Amino acid sequence: MIPPNNFGRIRFGCGHFVSSFLILISSLCSTVSNAQDIEPRRWTNLPIGIAAIGIGYGYTFGDVYFDPLLQAEDAVVTAHTIITSYVKPFRIGKKLARIDVALPFSSATWEGLLRGEPASVKRTGLLDPKLRFSYHLIGPPAMAPKELQEYLAEHTTYTTLGVSLAINLPLGQYDEDKLINLGLNQFIFRPQLGVSHNWGPWSVEWDASVYFYTKNNNFFNDGTKRLKPLVATQAHLIKRFKSGAWASISTGYGIGGTSRVNRLSNDDKRSNILGSASLGFAMGKRQSAKMVYFHSQTLMDIGSNTNSLLLVWSMVIQ
Structure with missing residues (x-):
């Protein structure tokens, strides 16, 4: 990983390697802020x-895999996250509708070896x-x-069919002078x-959904960043008990999200299986x-587990 005191000041060579570096760092290190979710009982009446x-507390840890050309090895991420939420069901005509609001706050650390030397970065916000x-x-x-x-x-037997639209707001911690941030500085629209x-x-x-990303015009080093849509699906098996308790097992899959920085594309398609x-x-x-x-496993040589x-x-x- 890149030492914190040098992170916002690094200047690179030129050509496709620069674009690749920017794309990979920004996408792989957004593990905390841009992960696919798995949510059982999403369509409960x-x-x-x-x-x-x-209010919830989450602890995330795992490995990050960079392109070997970047000389970043043994990279790991750990994050402590607090999430507050609000849910309000209401009626539209005779049908059920609902509004969900989630506000997360996190402290995350990325550690590893950069050109054989230990380095780390921490973000809180x-x-x-x-x-x-x-x-x-x-x-x-x-x-x-x-x-x-x-x-x-x-x-006792019935079927529910629903649609939703989720919007991620670009209000998270973001500094255009740094490659690693908690926020993405772009809207995400997710019909489901x-x-x-x-x-x-x-x-x-x-359920099935598509993530659509707006352009980030304030990317690192006065750049612009675009992400192609990512397609995701998930499935759940749920058992309810007389005591009021319930248990579920879930799986999911996502593919897409190829990145482009300053009009230069990179072959960095994401493919993850979730459990x-x-x-x-x-x-x-x-x-x-x-x-x-929750476990997320990359199916590519570059990604994160x-x-x-x-x-x-x-x-x-x-």
């Missing part, structure tokens, strides 16, 4: 008239916040808590289509907790 707030709007096209109608409970007791089928205590979910296991349980009538293990552990507490409010 929530009652209207309530809202939920939550906001990650890019995320807003998401969802709408159920098919499934149970929007109902108050008691009505929804009665409906689900009578309809999802389906959930429930029978008794079991459910399966599947996750989650356990949720009730804590009284209004509170709940969730524990998650990371593990994340997440603990989330949430509470229902009127």
Whole structure:
């Protein structure tokens, strides 16, 4: 990795190697801020008239693999992240809709060898916040808590089909004089289509989405950076228990996101396979907790392999 005191002042040679270096550093070191997510119970039918707030802690660690030409070896990343969230379901006509807001704050460190010498970089600050709007096209109608409970007791088998649009806002920590940042300094628009089928205590979910990136006009060294769309899909198997607890296993896959810096493209397509296991349980009538293990594995020679552990507490409010 590049020593912190030299990071914003380095000047390179010229040609395609410069473009490759900028692309690889910026994409591989955005592990914390630009990771694909896996979210079971994403299309669960929530009652209207309530809202939920939550706070979570996540610990991420793993390896980062650079192009050998960059002479960066044995690179690792570790991050501690706090995430606050707000969820509000509501009615549009007879259909269920919801708004999700997530505000993450992180402290991340990248360490490794640069030309055989130890080096590291640390960043602390906001990650890019995320807003998401969802709408159920098919499934149970929007109902108050008691009505929804009665409906689900009578309809133990049903299917939900929904669409959503998530937007990552470029408000995270970003310094155009540095290559490694927590924020991306670009909007991400992510349309998503999802389906959930429930029978008794079991459910399966599947969804597909596309990440569209706006241009970063304030990239390192007065440059510009573009990312081509990334296509992602995920699937979940969920079991609910009479105690109110639930467990899930999940998998996902993403491909795309080729980068271009200053009109020079690089063959740096991303391809990742994801896996996750989650356990949720009730804590009284209004509170709940969730524990998650998440793994991301690159399928390319260049990329990153990371593990994340997440603990989330949430509470229902009127």
